Amino acid sequence: MQVAPTRFRHLRVAIVHDWLVVNGGAEKVLKGLAEVFPQAEIFTLVHTLERASIPWLTQHRIHTSGLQRLPFISRFYRHCLPLMPYAIEQFDLRGFDLVISSSHAVAKGVITHPGQTHICYCHTPMRYAWDMKEAYLENSHFRLPGMTAYVRKTLKRLRQWDYFTATQVDFFLANSHNVAQRIAKYYRRDADVLYPPVDTDSFTLHIGQREPYYLAASRLVPYKRMDLIIQAFAQDPLKRQLKVVGDGPEFQRLKRLAEGSPHIELIGYLQGEKLHQLMQRAQAFVFAADEDFGIVPLEAQACGTPVIAYGHGGALETVKGLEHHQQATGVYFTEQTVASLSAAIEAFEAHEFSPQACRLQAEAFSNAVFTQRLETLVSEKLN
Structure with missing residues (x-):
């Protein structure tokens, strides 16, 4: 087990991640965050990954939402998108000093409290609610009458919720200058750039x-x-x-x-x-x-x-x-x-x-570079 840097060891840390269903790029960032904060507890809407595919996660306590109990959730979790804002808001984070959300969908919408610092590592603003909305609707090929109109209305509500929850984040970290520009465009917030780690x-x-x-x-x-x-x-x-x-x-x-x-x-x-x-x-x-x-x-x-x-x-x-x-x-x-x-x-x-x-x-994008810059940025935000 890795030891947290001395300046972070005293902190009670929660890491909030959208879902653990596929082991992709966002999960590589999650691993980097977890290595800097080995004492962190992890909150995620759905967790269906096999233990063997993410052995580094076994040392952390993992909390899931009510969506976890739905049948066949690993196949149909994306269909639960309208329920996700409510589900993410049900996590109780009162016992933590630092909350880090790893968000490309709804994780940044977790509710924090006075005295807590919420840092959002933003992989992207929710793309299917913003700039990829039309492509998402086009590729969905809805067959039921009125379904497209219903989804448009749902995405409109998601955009409103997404914008509001961005105002509740204390600090944003973006995974690239490209995403930092989109955060500025959609959320009207500044973001420091922290490139994802490459092993x-x-x-x-x-x-x-x-x-x-x-x-x-x-x-x-x-x-x-x-x-x-x-x-x-x-x-x-x-x-x-x-x-x-x-x-x-x-x-x-x-x-x-x-x-x-x-x-x-x-x-x-x-x-x-x-x-x-x-x-x-x-x-x-x-x-x-x-x-x-x-x-x-x-x-x-x-x-x-x-x-x-x-x-x-x-x-x-x-x-x-x-x-x-x-x-x-x-x-x-x-x-x-x-x-x-x-x-x-x-x-x-x-x-x-x-x-x-x-x-x-x-x-130039190695794990060591990611760790060093993450520690620097978190120290700055906490001071």
Whole structure:
């Protein structure tokens, strides 16, 4: 068990996290928070992760909400969105000095009290209630009459609740300058930037021969734009090889898109050493999402692998484009279109990238950097 830094050891700390259903980027931040505050108790709406996937969490007392008792909650937790504001407000945090919410949905709406400090680590303002509202409605394909109107009304109430609860947070930390700008836009609040931690020690720099394939890896949901990547490689006249790692609701649709393209392989879910080996040997990692931050491209760079990324959002802060010359770690494409991505692949192949430069870029986002800056920021907020 890690020991809390001396200046925090006396604090009673609660960490509030939206839900523990998938072990993704937000959970990597949660792990970083928990390591700095090993005495913290963790509050989350729903917890369905297997103990083996998050062994670092076993030393913490975990509290769940009433949603935990609903049948099949691990599959249908997102359908409970209208209930989540009420559920998060039921947590009793009166016994804590410091409350840290790790929020991309409702966690920051937890109720705190005079004498407590509430710091929100904001992964993003609730995207399906704000800037992704129309895309969310479009991709939902509601069949019941009046359902779209009902969801619009629900999202309007969520926006109002989301804005109000932002006024109750004492201090905001944003996971990128991109998110800090969105916090300013939607909440009218300032935020300090604290980049998520990248476990660079778990990735080995590969400087040897690479294999003739490109790699894409993420959860297979619409906004990740895996369809764009598959379409670009399916139409590639040179039939460049593409390996796609991941699982999710889009898997079957993406599999159909790849039919007739034997140079495209959908591998399914991988983690750990198998995924790392694919990253180490790929020509490049392809990333087409407009992400708030995006940890996986940095994990690829930690292996010495350059990135072909959509030039919006967090990728602009994590990937160094061709304007950095010998220190470049990737190439941007400016539009989420097949033509733009295909042109970026051509530009990538015309440039020689340094694996060492990629690794150095990733190390600027390491666990140690995250821990040091978190301790500094929390100390400032508590003084």
